[in-house]
Amino acid sequence: MTDNIGLYIHIPFCLSKCGYCDFYSFVPDEGTMNRYLDALLKRTDEYSAVINCPVDTIYIGGGTPSVFGGERISHLIEKIRSCFSVTPDCEITVECNPSSVDEKLVKALREAGANRISMGIQSAVTSERKSLGRLSDSQQAKQAVELFRANGFENISLDLMLGLENQTIDTLDESLDFILSLDTKHVSAYLLKLEEGTPLFEKRNSLSLPDEDAVCELYLHTVKRLRENGIFQYEISNFARPGFESRHNLKYWNDEEYLGLGPSAHSFLDGKRFYFERDFDGFLNGKKPKDDGFGGGEEEYIMLRLRLTNGVRFDEFQKRFGKAFPDSIIKEAKNLMKYEVITLDKSGIRLTENGFLLSNSVIAELLF
Numbered sequence: 001m002t003d004n005i006g007l008y009i010h011i012p013f014c015l016s017k018c019g020y021c022d023f024y025s026f027v028p029d030e031g032t033m034n035r036y037l038d039a040l041l042k043r044t045d046e047y048s049a050v051i052n053c054p055v056d057t058i059y060i061g062g063g064t065p066s067v068f069g070g071e072r073i074s075h076l077i078e079k080i081r082s083c084f085s086v087t088p089d090c091e092i093t094v095e096c097n098p099s100s101v102d103e104k105l106v107k108a109l110r111e112a113g114a115n116r117i118s119m120g121i122q123s124a125v126t127s128e129r130k131s132l133g134r135l136s137d138s139q140q141a142k143q144a145v146e147l148f149r150a151n152g153f154e155n156i157s158l159d160l161m162l163g164l165e166n167q168t169i170d171t172l173d174e175s176l177d178f179i180l181s182l183d184t185k186h187v188s189a190y191l192l193k194l195e196e197g198t199p200l201f202e203k204r205n206s207l208s209l210p211d212e213d214a215v216c217e218l219y220l221h222t223v224k225r226l227r228e229n230g231i232f233q234y235e236i237s238n239f240a241r242p243g244f245e246s247r248h249n250l251k252y253w254n255d256e257e258y259l260g261l262g263p264s265a266h267s268f269l270d271g272k273r274f275y276f277e278r279d280f281d282g283f284l285n286g287k288k289p290k291d292d293g294f295g296g297g298e299e300e301y302i303m304l305r306l307r308l309t310n311g312v313r314f315d316e317f318q319k320r321f322g323k324a325f326p327d328s329i330i331k332e333a334k335n336l337m338k339y340e341v342i343t344l345d346k347s348g349i350r351l352t353e354n355g356f357l358l359s360n361s362v363i364a365e366l367l368f
């Protein structure tokens with residue numbers, strides 16, 4: 001087991017279901033949320049008996065944790081603190097949606113020790129938000145950010161979405177201007193993916209989505225505008241002011257261990273991967289998680305680390321695996337350099353901005 005561990009708690013509740021969303025979530029009632037809290041408290045107890053290293057990041061995600069409410073989240077954080085050794089500087093992130101943020105929630109989260117907020121905005125353009133089925137408007141998002149800030153939250157991350165219906169560089173600039181005006185410390189910018197089974201997927205033939213070249217342009221424009229404003233890319237989809245990179249999410253990309261609780265939550269513990277199925281009643285009734293094989297091998301490590309702008313450092317690889325970085329991969333990287341998708345030097349290997357756009361193919365080319 002690693003020195004410190006991250007804890008992910010999945011809250012599978014939302015006020016309504018967005019048209020593009022494939023996350024495991026549904027609209028709950030109070031009784032359902034209370035029963036879920038009980039189940040989470042029980043699982044926290046169970047796992048604290050087998051994990052004996054400190055917890056240095058807690059990420060409460062979803063779904064929409066803000067729908068779960070400040071009181072239940074505080075109760076949960078309190079339980080985690082009583083069961084695990086939570087480090088004094090633990091990063092505690094709570095995902096929120098502007099439509100379910102009010103003063104009571106913000107104050108409760110602050111009191112519970114949450115110190116990082118991740119908020120879904122996706123777009124500041126009303127028509128784009130509507131096409132995604134988002135409930136709140138940009139004014140609500142602004143008020144929510146101001147409320148968090150007034151209550152001492154400095155570390156706020158906002159989500160932006162690229163590749164939306166009718167999105168252009170101009171409308172993207174509108175969203176970027178909005179996000180930058182809120183002085184956020186962190187931005188996650190995801191490409192819209194049409195997931196099978198979602199309402200947006202069903203409508204796919206009638207949507208006027210930007211083509212592949214236009215999406216690349218939107219992505220590179222985002223990277224550039226954020227960089228010009230002091231928010232630097234550190235992962236394919238993530239950008240931060242220096243020192244505000246998500247410590248919890250870095251555990252995933254550094255192939256470090258974490259425990260995930262809740263239906264659909266994944267874990268990596270003691271070299272093994274497992275997950276709780278998308279089965280709410282099963283989780284309530286104590287159903288065991290499903291094995292997902294072994295993790296932490298060389299290929300997995302390289303694949304995950306190449307998502308980071310730092311890429312794979314050869315000295316770190318040597319330290320982790322007790323051997324030199326494979327020559328065969330260096331040889332392949334040299335071949336790919338002519339396409340300007342990879343940078344290779346004495347210290348390591350990493351993808352370029354163009355490489356990030358083709359990350360799946362480049363990584364597959366390197367490893368398989």
Ligand code: SF4
Binds near residue numbers: 022025
């Ligand atoms: S709020 Fe987030 S988790 Fe909930 S339906 Fe919308 S995108 Fe999915």
